[in-house]
Amino acid sequence: MDMMEFQGINSFLVGMAKTLIEDGREREIRGQICYELPYPVICKITNPRARIVTITERKWNPVLPYVESLWLGMGHNDLAMPAHYLERLSEFSDDGITLRGAYGPRFRYWNGGNSDYNIGQDYSSNYSGGIDQFKFIIDLLQKDPNSRQAIITIGDPAKDCFDSSGEIKETKDRPCTRNIQFIINDGKLDVFVHMRSNDFMWGASGVNIFNYTFLQEIFAGILGVDVGVYYHMANNFHYYERHKSKVEKIANVVDFEDASHRYSLSFNSLQDYDNNIKKLANYEVQLRNGDLDVILDLESDFASDWGNAILSYYQEYKGQAKFYNSVLNKIINEN
Structure with a gap:
């Protein structure tokens, strides 16, 4: 498995668009055509602060990742806030009220039970159950900056695999991100994200890399270290037919920069x-x-x-x- 290196989100966009056009193979998934790489990918982003998409061909929504980062930080999985900014999000909900596989509760209120989370604006203020994995990362790396154990777990077999009758759980929303690891190397905080499956447009370039590098910068500040390198690993990297012309346009972009602040x-x-x-x-x-x-x-x-x-x-x-x-x-x- 080769590692592809990019300075920031814009070079990632162009580089991975080219790779998908060159190597992508057609596959039908749940009645939809997608184009996926026939191998896993590791993308190294050397300047994680360069997370703002400025390539106009991408037609990136600059508000959505900030909204989602707030939603994740709150530890919520109710649809009320994010669906206000992205109406189609409700299409991925099993009940029209929550996103079952949303990361927020798994970040801040992990409880290990088999009942799905239902945490919203009115509920979470009095919700004290579960483990705050953000606190675990900060406390562990403050206690031992050399630790290799600072991992946030997102995949949860108790909730994601089987229903109450022991049958495979029927759901629209199983988490794509499985875990996030934080390691301090040479005085800088590196982050390693592992995904079972990753959509190039709606996922990776839309919100994922933004959300995780955003968290990387926050944790680095709290820990008193600099931001290091970001590694994005996906077992299956793909885009859907509806985005084919856009991906082709992005692959042909030549005038861009990875600006950061x-x-x-x-x-x-x-x-x-x-x-x-x-x-x-x-x-x-x-x-x-x-x-x-x-x-x-x-x-x-x-x-x-x-x-x-x-x-x-x-x-x-x-x-x-x-x-x-x-x-x-x-x-x-x-x-």
């Missing part, structure tokens, strides 16, 4: 991160419900851009969304 202030503890998450979550609810009474003011430039990215979704406030990150400012305020 280094924030001056992130979070100094997991508690600090959670406090900012609560402020951002309350802010998002006000925006979604149309009752915003004040523009969010956060000390962290990282969190400020996070909130303003969500603010920019709402046309009545879009002009008020000012960014520290010039790349964000370009794709949101100058387009």
Whole structure:
């Protein structure tokens, strides 16, 4: 298995689009045609901060990954928030209320039981059960910076394999990401993501790499180390027929750069991160419900851009969304 190296998300987009066009093989999955690589892939991204897609042919939604990162950090799996920004998300829900395989509860409230999570805005504030895997990563690497055991587990056989009658579980949503490992190498935090299956458009370039490098930068800040390298490993890498012309256009892009921004202030503890998450979550609810009474003011430039990215979704406030990150400012305020 060869490793493909890219500087950032844009070079990843172009490089993997070319690879998929050259090596992709047609296969029918659940009544849909997709094109998949006949081998597993490892993609090394040397500058994980270069996570903002600026290739216009991709038609990337810059708001969605910020919304999803907030949803993941909250530990929720209810559809109310993310489906407001991406209506088709409900197509992947078994009950129209939650995303059964969503990562948030598995990140923050892992409980090892066989009942599916149902954690939303009103429920999670009083939900104290389960293991916070974010806390495990931070506590372990603060105690032993050389540890190779800092792994977040997402795949959960108790919930994902069988139903209550012992039959294979019928569900639209089994987690694609299986685990995430964090290792400090040479004073920098490296991240290794392992996926059983990965869609190039909706998954990898849409939200996955953004979400995980975003988390990498947050954890690095809390741990007091620099951001290292990001490794994205997928056993099956593919795209669907509906995206074929777009993938071909991306593969032919020649004028692009992997621009990034280094924030001056992130979070100094997991508690600090959670406090900012609560402020951002309350802010998002006000925006979604149309009752915003004040523009969010956060000390962290990282969190400020996070909130303003969500603010920019709402046309009545879009002009008020000012960014520290010039790349964000370009794709949101100058387009």
